Amino acid sequence: MSRTFLVVAETRGGSLRQVSYETISAARLAGGADTTVAAVLIGATAGSFVNELTHYGADRVYTVEHADLEHYNPQGYFAALQAVVQTVQPDAIFFGHTAIGKDLAPQIAAELGTGQISDITAIEVDDNGQALFTRPIYAGKVLEKKAFTAFPWIATVRPNNIAPLEVDPTRTATTEAVAYSQPTLQTIIRDVVRNTSGKIDLSEAKVIISGGRGVRSADGFKPLEALATVLGGAVGASRGACDAGYCDYALQIGQTGKVVTPELYIACGVSGAIQHVAGMSSSRVIIAINKDPEAPIFKIADYGIVGDLFEVVPLLTEQFKLALQP
Amino acid sequence: MNIIVLVKQTFDTEEKIVVEQGTVVEDGVKFVINPYDEYAVEQAIQIRDDVGGKVTVVSVGPERTAEALRTALAMGADEAVLIQDSRIGHDEHSVALALHAFISQEPYDIILGGNFSVDNGAGQVAVRLAKLLAIPHASSITKLDISAGRAVVQRDAEGDLETIELPLPALFTAQQGLNEPRYPSLQGIMKAKKKPFRELSLDDLNLDAGAVAPRTERINLQLPPARQAGKIISGEPAEQAQELFRLLRTEAKVI
Ligand SMILES: Cc1cc2nc3c(=O)[nH]c(=O)nc-3n(C[C@H](O)[C@H](O)[C@H](O)COP(=O)(O)OP(=O)(O)OC[C@H]3O[C@@H](n4cnc5c(N)ncnc54)[C@H](O)[C@@H]3O)c2cc1C
Numbered sequence: 001m002s003r004t005f006l007v008v009a010e011t012r013g014g015s016l017r018q019v020s021y022e023t024i025s026a027a028r029l030a031g032g033a034d035t036t037v038a039a040v041l042i043g044a045t046a047g048s049f050v051n052e053l054t055h056y057g058a059d060r061v062y063t064v065e066h067a068d069l070e071h072y073n074p075q076g077y078f079a080a081l082q083a084v085v086q087t088v089q090p091d092a093i094f095f096g097h098t099a100i101g102k103d104l105a106p107q108i109a110a111e112l113g114t115g116q117i118s119d120i121t122a123i124e125v126d127d128n129g130q131a132l133f134t135r136p137i138y139a140g141k142v143l144e145k146k147a148f149t150a151f152p153w154i155a156t157v158r159p160n161n162i163a164p165l166e167v168d169p170t171r172t173a174t175t176e177a178v179a180y181s182q183p184t185l186q187t188i189i190r191d192v193v194r195n196t197s198g199k200i201d202l203s204e205a206k207v208i209i210s211g212g213r214g215v216r217s218a219d220g221f222k223p224l225e226a227l228a229t230v231l232g233g234a235v236g237a238s239r240g241a242c243d244a245g246y247c248d249y250a251l252q253i254g255q256t257g258k259v260v261t262p263e264l265y266i267a268c269g270v271s272g273a274i275q276h277v278a279g280m281s282s283s284r285v286i287i288a289i290n291k292d293p294e295a296p297i298f299k300i301a302d303y304g305i306v307g308d309l310f311e312v313v314p315l316l317t318e319q320f321k322l323a324l325q326p
Numbered sequence: 327m328n329i330i331v332l333v334k335q336t337f338d339t340e341e342k343i344v345v346e347q348g349t350v351v352e353d354g355v356k357f358v359i360n361p362y363d364e365y366a367v368e369q370a371i372q373i374r375d376d377v378g379g380k381v382t383v384v385s386v387g388p389e390r391t392a393e394a395l396r397t398a399l400a401m402g403a404d405e406a407v408l409i410q411d412s413r414i415g416h417d418e419h420s421v422a423l424a425l426h427a428f429i430s431q432e433p434y435d436i437i438l439g440g441n442f443s444v445d446n447g448a449g450q451v452a453v454r455l456a457k458l459l460a461i462p463h464a465s466s467i468t469k470l471d472i473s474a475g476r477a478v479v480q481r482d483a484e485g486d487l488e489t490i491e492l493p494l495p496a497l498f499t500a501q502q503g504l505n506e507p508r509y510p511s512l513q514g515i516m517k518a519k520k521k522p523f524r525e526l527s528l529d530d531l532n533l534d535a536g537a538v539a540p541r542t543e544r545i546n547l548q549l550p551p552a553r554q555a556g557k558i559i560s561g562e563p564a565e566q567a568q569e570l571f572r573l574l575r576t577e578a579k580v581i
């Protein structure tokens with residue numbers, strides 16, 4: 001009997017999130033070729049993303065469209081997803097390990113009385129056909145491999161770790177709009193302040209320039225922002241910089257901040273405390289710029305520059321600008 | 327106001343992790359209250375001090391967990407409950423069901439937990455519990471105001487700030503920024519010794535082992551490949567910048 005895995009896709013700033021493509025890929029990896037991978041998109045204008053989800057590997061696309069679903073509400077989105085789950089009866093549901101996925105997945109897992117494996121970074125299928133899910137625990141100091149003992153499965157996938165499938169613009173899929181009957185919402189969203197609109201989300205950024213207490217002021221982030229702009233990356237921070245009031249806590253990377261896995265991580269004036277490293281040690285290439293040659297960050301950096309960030313960072317920006325100009 | 331706080335005991339964030347025979351070695355390790363749960367305990371104490379009531383801290387875990395509960399009592403919580411039973415599965419489904427069995431028998435207006443645990447970090451147990459109890463929740467909160475049976479919270483959603491209103495009873499999970507947890511005072515530690523401390527097993531909760539069997543299993547544990555210290559680039563700043571660019575392009579191939 002063929003199985004159906006459901007992927008909960010998400011948009012951000014008017015486009016589908018990269019992690020949604022990665023999650024489709026994750027469902028395919030775990031399910032194999034025989035599995036039907038269905039995607040669901042919940043939102044105010046969900047219908048406009050059907051083609052993209054299809055080209056990235058969805059065999060079927062469900063949409064739940066309603067003006068009230070423009071913004072995430074734990075109860076509203078749960079009701080919308082629940083309607084799709086009742087229609088599809090999926091054998092597994094995959095989410096991005098995002099603000100929405102983290103809040104929605106455990107709700108549906110509890111409702112279905114089933115297991116959830118959170119924050120997955122790799123998937124393999126063993127010789128017996130069992131899907132094994134890898135997740136970093138103890139702040140990335142250990143990798144745990146887990147498996148489910150019963151269906152349905154619930155899983156959340158960490159952004160930037162599982163490569164999306166190759167885009168195929170000739171793919172077609174069946175689509176279905178699922179009706180949303182609004183529950184009595186006890187939870188009311190009064191206000192949303194978008195600190196991150198227009199900016200690249202840290203968890204999905206390919207390049208991150210992070211600043212620590214060494215930037216010395218809010219203005220000290222300016223050279224880092226200039227470098228990020230040239231590289232198409234995002235700016236992050238250590239807790240040291242956040243605590244000092246140089247930037248918003250939204251930028252914090254580490255054990256109690258965001259966990260990131262970019263291709264390139266440039267740490268400027270960050271000492272490399274264990275709790276900071278917990279959030280970035282799986283980055284592919286790490287660069288440290290610090291004036292203290294003994295700073296622990298150099299122990300994990302692929303390339304290090306001992307020097308003053310205010311001198312080095314603008315020079316780097318110039319260097320990249322020249323080379324990357326068309 | 328009856329406030330229940332979900333407390334998990336975790337490894338201290340500074341601890342080195344040693345894996346032997348498929349498990350993480352616990353000998354000589356310092357255990358703490360999960361830092362997010364510490365915010366939850368602090369918030370509960372502040373609300374009680376404001377409006378009166380009782381703070382009960384509850385944990386599912388092995389015997390050593392009692393120490394985390396004693397710390398919460400020393401901070402100012404009123405009562406502690408340790409649910410300890412080797413038949414409870416080590417998975418979020420099982421732990422949430424055990425907590426549900428206890429809490430559904432208790433009076434409560436507010437349940438506070440952590441955003442996630444800093445060791446296992448699944449971020450599931452508290453939200454699962456809200457669903458099992460059929461009460462509304464708000465996760466990852468950085469501000470909580472209670473008045474007239476309603477809560478107004480600020481919530482951190484990947485850096486965006488949401489203001490949400492919901493009726494009590496409700497469950498909340500704490501994010502960094504909610505408050506500054508207090509240290510237990512010497513007097514608090516003395517008082518804690520006399521506070522009610524209950525230990526419950528599955529039988530006390532009328533649960534059988536089958537009901538709390540886990541839905542996931544651990545296959546193995548591995549250490550991630552260690553990162554090596556790399557090259558230090560020397561020279562004048564302009565030369566360093568040039569050399570770094572060259573290495574990124576030709577050696578690391580990231581740009
Ligand atoms: C439970 C717990 C959770 C935590 N969670 C996190 C977390 O999630 N994320 C996090 O980052 N931290 C976290 N911390 C804090 C962490 O322990 C460190 O205190 C913090 O990371 C230090 O920040 P920093 O590196 O910016 O500051 P510092 O340690 O003060 O380092 C500043 C660095 O800048 C260098 N410097 C100064 N001026 C210059 C210059 N002009 N050019 C170049 N270099 C310069 C200095 O040599 C120094 O190495 C946590 C701590 C605890 C206890």
Ligand SMILES: Cc1cc2nc3c(=O)[nH]c(=O)nc-3n(C[C@H](O)[C@H](O)[C@H](O)COP(=O)(O)OP(=O)(O)OC[C@H]3O[C@@H](n4cnc5c(N)ncnc54)[C@H](O)[C@@H]3O)c2cc1C
Nearest residue numbers: 332333385386416439440442443446447448449450451452
């Ligand atoms: C006999 C026994 C032995 C155990 N031994 C271990 C062990 O060695 N290592 C280990 O990590 N876990 C152990 N546990 C606990 C259990 O496996 C975990 O608590 C559970 O898997 C929760 O997952 P999590 O840590 O990812 O929590 P998350 O889902 O990330 O936690 C979110 C929040 O839920 C609440 N919460 C989570 N777990 C508990 C709990 N147990 N009690 C009260 N509130 C909780 C907290 O407020 C927490 O901040 C043991 C449990 C039992 C019954």
